[in-house]
Amino acid sequence: MPARTPLDANAILAATEEILRRHGPDKATVVDVARTLGVSHAAVYKHFPSKQALREAVTRRWLDRSRDALAVIAADSAVPPAQRLRTWLHAVLAGKQAKIREDPELFAAYAILAAAHSGVATDHVTDLLGQLTAIVADGAADGSLPTDDAQATARVVFNATAKFHHLGHAAEWQNPGIVTELDEVCTLLLQGLHAPTSP
Amino acid sequence: MPARTPLDANAILAATEEILRRHGPDKATVVDVARTLGVSHAAVYKHFPSKQALREAVTRRWLDRSRDALAVIAADSAVPPAQRLRTWLHAVLAGKQAKIREDPELFAAYAILAAAHSGVATDHVTDLLGQLTAIVADGAADGSLPTDDAQATARVVFNATAKFHHLGHAAEWQNPGIVTELDEVCTLLLQGLHAPTSP
Numbered sequence: 001m002p003a004r005t006p007l008d009a010n011a012i013l014a015a016t017e018e019i020l021r022r023h024g025p026d027k028a029t030v031v032d033v034a035r036t037l038g039v040s041h042a043a044v045y046k047h048f049p050s051k052q053a054l055r056e057a058v059t060r061r062w063l064d065r066s067r068d069a070l071a072v073i074a075a076d077s078a079v080p081p082a083q084r085l086r087t088w089l090h091a092v093l094a095g096k097q098a099k100i101r102e103d104p105e106l107f108a109a110y111a112i113l114a115a116a117h118s119g120v121a122t123d124h125v126t127d128l129l130g131q132l133t134a135i136v137a138d139g140a141a142d143g144s145l146p147t148d149d150a151q152a153t154a155r156v157v158f159n160a161t162a163k164f165h166h167l168g169h170a171a172e173w174q175n176p177g178i179v180t181e182l183d184e185v186c187t188l189l190l191q192g193l194h195a196p197t198s199p
Numbered sequence: 200m201p202a203r204t205p206l207d208a209n210a211i212l213a214a215t216e217e218i219l220r221r222h223g224p225d226k227a228t229v230v231d232v233a234r235t236l237g238v239s240h241a242a243v244y245k246h247f248p249s250k251q252a253l254r255e256a257v258t259r260r261w262l263d264r265s266r267d268a269l270a271v272i273a274a275d276s277a278v279p280p281a282q283r284l285r286t287w288l289h290a291v292l293a294g295k296q297a298k299i300r301e302d303p304e305l306f307a308a309y310a311i312l313a314a315a316h317s318g319v320a321t322d323h324v325t326d327l328l329g330q331l332t333a334i335v336a337d338g339a340a341d342g343s344l345p346t347d348d349a350q351a352t353a354r355v356v357f358n359a360t361a362k363f364h365h366l367g368h369a370a371e372w373q374n375p376g377i378v379t380e381l382d383e384v385c386t387l388l389l390q391g392l393h394a395p396t397s398p
Contacts, residue, residue, distance in 0.1 A: 156383045160359040168367020184355045192391030 007039055009047045009057070016058045020105050025112075030054060056120050059109050063124045066095050067131075074131035081139030082195035085157070086186045088135060092128065093164045093182055097173050107170075114167050128165070129158055145195045157189055206238055208246045208256070215257045219304050224311075229253060255319050258308050262323045265294050266330075273330035280338030281394035284356070285385045287334060291327065292363045292381055296372050306369075313366050327364070328357055344394045356388055 015036050020028045029051050034044045048054040073088050099107045114121035133154040139145025140153075147153040163169050164182045172178060190197045214235050219227045228250050233243045247253040272287050298306045313320035332353040338344025339352075346352040362368050363381045371377060389396045 152383075155380075156387050159362050159380050160384045160387065162362035162368065163358050163365070166362070166367065168365065169361065181355075181358050184351075185359045188355050188359060188388060188391040190391075191393070192387040192389075194390070 007037065007043055011037065012044055012047055012054075013058050013061050016054055017062065017106070020058065020109065021103065024105050025055065025109055028055065028058070055109055056113065056118060059106065059113055060120045060123070062103070062106050063110065063120065066099070067124065067127045070095065070128070071131055074135050077138065080196070081135055081142065081144050082190050082193075082197070085132070085135050085139070085145070085195075086183070086190065088131065089157075089161055089164065089182060089186055090179070093173065093179070096165065096170070100170060100173065111167050111170070129154060132158055139193075139195065145193050147193070153193070157193075160189055161185060206236065206242055210236065211243055211246055211253075212257050212260050215253055216261065216305065219257065219308065220302065223304050224254065224308055227254065227257070254308055255312065255317060258305065258312055259319045259322070261302070261305050262309065262319065265298070266323065266326045269294065269327070270330055273334050276337065279395070280334055280341065280343050281389050281392075281396070284331070284334050284338070284344070284394075285382070285389065287330065288356075288360055288363065288385055289378070289381060292372065292378070295364065295369070299369060299372065310366050310369070328353060331357055338392075338394065344392050346392070352392070356392075359388055360384060 012033060016028050016033050019032055019036060023032075030041055030044045030048065033054065034041045037044070044054075048057060070088060070091055073084065073091050076084060079087065099110075110121065133151045136145055136147060136154045136157070137150035140147050140150050145153070158165075161182065163172065164178070164185070187197050211232060215227050215232050218231055218235060222231075229240055229243045229247065232253065233240045236243070243253075247256060269287065269290055272283065272290050275283060278286065298309075309320065332350045335344050335346060335353045335356070336349035339346050339349050344352070357364075360381070362371065363377070363384070386396050
């Protein structure tokens with residue numbers, strides 16, 4: 001819609017995210033958000049018809065920011081694909097560890113949506129798998145990650161690293177050995193892919 | 200203790216397991232078990248001082264039965280170690296799928312204990328890791344799974360297959376593609392271990 005006032009969807013989501021972060025998910029209702037922005041409920045409802053829609057949108061926006069940060073790593077053709085695959089997997093884990101530490105309220109909202117098989121969570125996984133596929137495809141192209149099906153290979157690598165990105169393991173991400181464990185798994189997988197295991 | 204009556208710990212646990220299975224965890228109290236066995240509460244309390252102790256013991260006994268079945272596979276020296284590793288990982292998954300399907304009440308009791316980091320759950324993981332280590336050690340001995348640290352290698356394989364044995368993934372074990380996914384991961388890991396990937 002043409003923005004005649006500063007109240008666009010993004011402003012609503014930024015306010016919702018801030019409320020979530022400060023006061024927890026129970027306070028992030030349409031009424032709370034409208035009050036914070038000094039607008040009518042109707043103005044917010046026009047963009048987000050329910051608290052659920054608002055929560056999904058704010059979580060999606062939050063996840064999309066991590067996705068975009070990871071996309072930069074996935075697309076960095078200056079880094080050889082095998083090394084890039086390892087760096088990217090470490091960045092996925094580091095990003096989730098940081099989210100739990102710094103954004104526990106938004107992480108909790110994400111975990112709830114994931115448990116409910118919300119499209120927000122499945123889309124995020126699809127996005128990550130797409131990035132991993134792009135890295136493997138780069139390796140297939142230059143011969144460093146030999147495969148004739150980059151997508152299938154990426155899926156195997158993603159499945160074999162579930163401990164380091166699947167929400168069911170969130171409690172384990174604070175274990176002191178977790179980064180070493182991921183690195184060991186990466187080395188074994190890269191060996192399996194007949195790829196160089198170090199730069 | 201010398202059994203002057205048929206009421207030993209095993210009889211209590213068998214009755215508790217049956218009650219759990221038929222009526223769910225809420226009915227598996229010391230009182231219910233004593234009533235089923237036709238003995239006094241005190242007779243049961245002598246072996247298990249609380250409902251929690253009873254639940255832990257019955258879950259441990261149930262898990263130990265799967266552990267023992269898997270131990271037969273792990274120790275089957277007629278099967279080459281690489282193939283045995285793959286067969287064992289498939290048996291772990293198949294066992295968990297069967298448990299969810301056939302013993303949902305006991306599986307739920309196990310999931311609760313695991314979430315609470317009960318020794319029952321961590322001991323079970325230690326037992327499984329020990330079996331996997333024994334398979335890898337057999338492969339190290341005959342040169343088919345080259346490694347100078349069987350325990351470390353087993354841990355990496357266990358971490359890389361978390362999707363197929365960690366309770367956080369239980370919902371995914373009913374997906375139609377899950378067995379194929381495990382097989383693909385096994386193949387990649389065996390390649391990484393420089394092991395034969397088929398019999």
